[in-house]
Amino acid sequence: MKRFEAYMVDLEDGKTKLERKQLTVEDLGEGEVTIEVAYSSVNYKDGLATLPKQIIRNYPLIPGIDLSGTVVESTDSRFKEGDAVIATSYEIGVSHHGGFSEVAKVPAKWVVPLPDGLSLKEAMILGTAGFTAALSVQKLEDQGITPDSGPVLVSGATGGVGSVAVDILASRGYEVHASTGKESEHGYLKELGATEVLKRDQLTPEDKKPLRKELYAAAVDPVGGQTLEYIISTLKYGGSVATSGLTGGNKVETTVFPFILRGINWLGVDSVYCPMDVREKIWKRLASDYKPPHLTEGIVNEISLDALPSVLSSILKGEVRGRTIVKLK
Incomplete structure (x- = not known):
C-alpha cells in the first residue's frame, strides 16, 4: 500500500x-x-x-x-x-x-x-458522542422512562452528546429541556426539538441543597460537577440521570437524601469499554429507531x-x- x-x-x-x-x-x-x-x-x-x-x-x-x-x-x-x-x-x-x-x-x-440504515459519513456524525447519547437514552428507557413520565433534561446540549441526545429524545416524543452556556444557540436547540432552553447558570446555583422542587423525570448529563449536583436534586420520584462526562468537573457533592427519599437512579454510561454485544445493539438502533432526524442537517x-x-x-x-x-x- x-x-x-x-x-x-x-x-x-x-x-x-x-x-x-x-x-x-x-x-x-x-x-x-x-x-x-x-x-x-x-x-x-x-x-x-x-x-x-x-x-x-x-x-x-x-x-x-x-x-x-x-x-x-x-x-x-x-x-x-x-x-x-x-x-x-x-x-x-x-x-x-x-x-x-x-x-x-x-x-x-x-x-x-x-449496520443497514447508516452510511459511513452518518456513522461518524454520530461517532462516540452519538453512541454515548443513544446508550444514555436506552439506559433511561430501561429504567421505565417514557414520554409520559415527564420532562427530560439534557445538559451541555450544544455539544456532541447533548445535541444527539436532544434530537433522539425529541423524535421519540419526549418533552426535552436543554441547557447551554451559549445564548446564541438557543434557536439551534429549538430546531433539534427542545421545548425549553435553560442557561447554564440556572443549573449551577451557589447553594448546595440536596433536594429541590421535583422537575425532571430523567436527564442525560455529559457535564458532571455542579450541574449534576443540581440535576440529582431536581429529579422526580423514581427519576434517573445517565452520566457520561465531566466537562464541568469530576467532583459531585450530594447526600443520600435524593436516593432514599425519592428513590432516584444514578446511571453510569461507559462508551469506551462497552461490551461488543451491547455496542452492536446500540449501533443498530442508531441506524433505525434511534436515528436522529437532524443527523445530516444542523x-x-x-x-x-x-x-x-x-x-x-x-x-x-x-x-x-x-x-x-x-x-x-
Whole structure:
C-alpha cells in the first residue's frame, strides 16, 4: 500500500506537538483489520489528546478515537476486503493509533460492521458522542422512562452528546429541556426539538441543597460537577440521570437524601469499554429507531484533514457546536 497522510502527536520537553506526516501501514503497529478511513470525527477527548499526558499513554501516536471506512485487508475471518465498518473507543487514539489518518489498523475485536440504515459519513456524525447519547437514552428507557413520565433534561446540549441526545429524545416524543452556556444557540436547540432552553447558570446555583422542587423525570448529563449536583436534586420520584462526562468537573457533592427519599437512579454510561454485544445493539438502533432526524442537517460540520488542528483547539474552548467530522477520502 502506498504512503498515506496522518496527524501524529508527540511529546517533546514536556510539550505536545501535532504534526502532519506521511506514513506506511508498517508504522501502524498491530491489528488484524486494515481500514481505508473515509471519515473520522472530533470529540472533546481528541482535544485532550493535544495536551501533555492527558489521555495519550504512549508517544508518538495518531489521535482520533473514531473512524469509519472500508476494509482493505483482514486476517480475521469475520471481516473481508470491501466490508464497511466502524471502530470507536476502546484504546483507539489513546494507546493505539487512531482515526486521524487515511489508513488505520485495529484489532478485529474493536470493529463493528456498518449496520443497514447508516452510511459511513452518518456513522461518524454520530461517532462516540452519538453512541454515548443513544446508550444514555436506552439506559433511561430501561429504567421505565417514557414520554409520559415527564420532562427530560439534557445538559451541555450544544455539544456532541447533548445535541444527539436532544434530537433522539425529541423524535421519540419526549418533552426535552436543554441547557447551554451559549445564548446564541438557543434557536439551534429549538430546531433539534427542545421545548425549553435553560442557561447554564440556572443549573449551577451557589447553594448546595440536596433536594429541590421535583422537575425532571430523567436527564442525560455529559457535564458532571455542579450541574449534576443540581440535576440529582431536581429529579422526580423514581427519576434517573445517565452520566457520561465531566466537562464541568469530576467532583459531585450530594447526600443520600435524593436516593432514599425519592428513590432516584444514578446511571453510569461507559462508551469506551462497552461490551461488543451491547455496542452492536446500540449501533443498530442508531441506524433505525434511534436515528436522529437532524443527523445530516444542523448537527454536523465537515472539515478536511488540513483544518483539524484549529478544530481540536476550538473544542477545548467549548467553541464547537454539535458534531465535527473529518473527511479523509
